[in-house]
Every structure is written in structure tokens, then in C-alpha cells.
Amino acid sequence: MTPTFRELRPEEQSACLDLWTRVFTPSRDYFERYFRDPWWQPRYTRVCEMDGKLVAAMQLVRRPVRLGNGRTLWMAGVANVATLPEYRGRGIASQLLKDLHAVMDSDDFTFGLLFTGIHDFYGRHGWECLPLPLYEATPVPVDISGWRFRTAEPDDLPAIQQWYAAFYADHPLTVQRDDTYWRVWTRWDDPEWRTKFYIAEDTSGAARGYLVLETHYETEEQGNRVVSAISVGELGYAPDDSEAGRMLLGFASQTAFMAHAPLHFFLPEADIERLVRPLLPDVRWVGNQGAMVRVCDWEPIYAANLAQRGTFLSQAVALALLLGLPDPADTPIPHDLRARHPVRPACYSPVDSF
DSSP states (O other): OOEEEEEGGGGHHHHHHHHHHHHSSHHHHHHHHHHHTOOOOOOGGGEEHHHHEEEEEEEEEEEEOSSSSSSSEEEEEEEEEEGGGGGTTSSHHHHHHHHHHHHHEEEEEEEEEEEEHHHHHHHHOOOOEEOOEEEEEEEOOOOTTEEEEOOOGGGGHHHHHHHHHHTTTTTTTOOOHHHHHHHHHHHHOHHHHHHEEEEEEOOOOEEEEEEEEEEEEEOOOSSEEEEEEEEEEEEEETTTHHHHHHHHHHHHHHHHHTTOOEEEEOOOHHHHHIIIIITTTTTEEBBBEEEEEEOOOOOHHTTTTSSTOOOOOHHHHHHHHHOOOOOOOOOOOHHHHHHHSSOOOOOGGGGOOO
């Protein structure tokens, strides 16, 4: 039967969830938030129908990300690229991606972002690699005595929202989250999803900040499940409260040290230099190598004087300059351009991962 490529019909959400659950490991409830996302539209879910059923699907998520100067841009995230095993090898994913490109380019998106382990496939369709900030550190014991670190409770959300907004206000590429987004996308009211959020309380019991801490596992050859890394997805506290920052990161280091695991930070270079290196002696850039980007609208790039019309500039370089990210791998940015558009504290939080 000839495949039909189209947007998802609202009444087909359950069938699409079944498809994603069959192809990927997470359970059905993991994917439900894609349709509850405050910015979801039916045309953001592209599907292929064959033999009277959905055989493939691809998702676009809409995110307002900061530029770091008070402005925001719309980013299109590509997720849930799934084809049933018996229908693979027929070019279905390629056609779905082309359809999604048409949606991205006709809407008000400035650029697209995705995370993948198959760079060649997306590279053939015009995407370029742009590693995002990710650092690895060797943890050490840190004195955090007198402070308490507890998992967040539902009524901690307003304080966390304020800490997040204050800490990341000048961090390009971070998502401008509203209350609906916090509750839907982070699934705040689900205690199992909320366990990654830790609240730091000082010796008086006052809450001073928060930390998103996640434990990653791997399976050894013997079949044992062991901790492979502890990651700091994000943190937040009042801008002038350096003691809270040191205690939060000390708690992360102490946790990783006790687990005999490396410590990962999804933080930009400026935060690493200011907060992490004074605390930990061994910190190194590794980069989130799965990130790829695609420009949807070149007008903001021209408006920022990054390139003149008719001048070639790779997509990865253009977005690195626009957002203040480090140079793309193997693509050094010309000194004059970098001098005018220096590296800024740009990063993308795993809390917003799609």
C-alpha cells in the first residue's frame, strides 16, 4: 500500500502513543506529556499511515529560548523519530523529516535542535553538529555539614521557579518556562518525576536554592547494574548567594564521590569557571556530542550582523555566534567574528530535553 504522510489527527493520539511505546523503552506515560505540552499543535506530530495503521511518527516541540539580552527566539526540537521495525528501510523517516522541515520553515522558528547518535542520517538532510556544554569532573569529599538536602515537595515550585528565572536570566538557549510548562513538561505533580529536584536548606532551615541531580546507570558484563555517572542538570539560587551555590555543588560532589562515579555538569564555561573549578580540582570539557542544529530563518542572524546576505556561513557557526556557544568541533570561528560575538553562558538543561 502507498504510504500517506500527514499531520496527526487528535483522535489518533492513543495510536501514536502505542507506536512510540512499541519502538522506545519508556512507558506510555512518558510520552503523554508531548500532547499535553502547552505549545503542541496537531501539525507538530507528523505520521505515516500504511496498511490502515500508523507505522511511523516524528515529533516537533516548540520552545521559547533566551538570547540573553531580554529577547527570546522560537526553537523547534525534533523528537520521537520512530518507525515500526517491519516498515524500516523504505525512506519513511526521511520523508517525515522533510515534512517536518516544511513545518519548521513555514512557522516562526529561528532554528531546530535535536539529539542523536546517528549523525550521518541527519547530516544528509542538512543538519550540522554543534556540541553543547557538558563538563566532567572527578568528585571529591566536600564539607556540607549543617545543611540539609531534601527532595522537593509540591509547594516548593514557586521558589524553584524564582531561582531558575534568576540564575538563568543571562543564559542563552535556556527555555523561558511558564507555570503550565513547569507542571506539564517536568510533571511536577508526579512525585516520581520530582525526585530529581533537591532543595538546599541552611542551618536555620531556610531554603536557599535547588539542584537537579540525576543518577545514570549501566550494566556490567556480569549483568550487574552500576552507577555510571551523576549529573547536575541545572541549579538555581539567589544571584548574590554564593554560599548556597557552593553547598549545592558540594552536595553533588559528595553524592558522586560516595557512588564512585564521575560528575557531569550541563553548565556553560562561565559557570564552570566561577562555581565548579574553585571547588573541584579536575574538571574537563567533554561536550554533548549528540546535538545537531538547523537554521530555519536566517533573518535574526542577518539582523545580529553575523553574516551579510549572500555570504556563506555554516549553520553551526551561525548559531554558535548567535547564542554565544563555543566553536563547533573542527570548525574554528574567525577571530574577528568571535571578537564581536564572544562566548556567553549558553547551555541547554536536560530538564527541557525532548
